[in-house]
Amino acid sequence: MTTLKYWNTGGTWNENVYTQNGLTFTFNNDGTIDVSGTATGRTNIVLDVYYPLNTEDGYRFNDLDGFVLSGCPTGGAWNRYSLSLQMTDSPWTSAAQDTGSGAIIDKSVLPSNVTTVAFYLSIYASYPTSSLTFKPMFCTQEDWSVTHDYTPYRGAPNSDLTGLEAEDRAALAEVVDSGAKNLLRGYSNSSAAGTATVQPDSYIVKLTGSAQPGSITFTEPCTVINSGVYKLKLDLTGTFSSIGLWDSDGDVSVLDTTSSGTYDVNLISGHHYYLFHYTSSSKTLNATIKFMLCTPAKYQLSSVTVPYQYQTKNSFCEYKRITSSTSLNSSGISYTAESNGVYRFTALAANSNSVPQELAIYHRQSSSGSAYLLTRAIQPSDGNDSLVISGIVLCQTGGVISLSSRYSASANNTHGLLVEKVFDMSYVYE
8 A cells, every 4th residue: 555655646545545536446455446436537546566677576577478467347448447567668668458358468578678567557537437346467377377366466476475475375374375464363252351343354353341350362263384483463542451462372472562563473383373352450441453463475565454364366275163073074164176177285173172083185076976085184092283184186177175073072173274276177178
């Protein structure tokens, strides 16, 4: 948002809403842009600017075969509304314009020595005639060939952050492909410390009530796969005591604060973390809290607080607490393949409130087909750790990958399933 406000100064900003020439642009957390009103004159919005010769920031055009610019609503035209890519080595020239069906950009159009590339949203006078939603996306032709579905910004293709993102994807709570960087998901809870109500967007919580001494948790536990320093961003307003990040495995507070800010927190692999509120004396609560926990790499890309997300362009991750059984039963977490291909799966049965004894992954050729065991993990007789398994499977369209578990006692435990398509095989069957 800071970049948008820097490049667009001809109108008026009110947080994430920009008005100019009779138009109102609402910039949403998922990267989409809602446009209402009718333009009184031609209006150009600079969406982003890149410097390709800077390898820390830019698209290295000579390393990739081609791109696609997409996201303009249907009905666009050069003299109505469109998305465009402009480049300069002085003067500015147009490399592509999307008017509703995606613009293919050949590698030859984008020379390796181009100094500046800018993405524009343009609307001419007397348009639009009704409200529009733009979903600007710039991706490789290879990604476009897999799916045309919109995905929020996730960093420059082939950038130096790619390796870090691949490492993050190994963690069920760290899906990063679509900018889904908030590792904490809220849930409602009540205790002696008052009531926590999580808003539908899942990263804003209201603390209310007459609180007695004690603590209250208001996020789902996050299981950290990779040890390291993470970023915790807190925006605190109203009347409250202290907010903290709790390590439930180490039984220790990682952070305890009364101030808004972004904090570096050192997290340990395999441990579960959640946010809590604590008061040492009776207190009337009336507070609003926004929270985000993410990796430094994702925070570097954007520090805007976003909700916990788990659905991405070409992968699926569900991560939630489930009442477990002492018998091997379905967790209710499953993924249905949208197309033919080879899929990689990773599954987790966490030791949250009781010890997982067995974790299994099943495959069905269809939702009503017979279930076949793909792989499973068994807890050693003297073990008390979380169980994690992974593997690959060939799925036809409609094939189902599902997770089942068995625990030492019936309790509320954290489960997760991550599925990623690693090879497209549509041509084999079609």
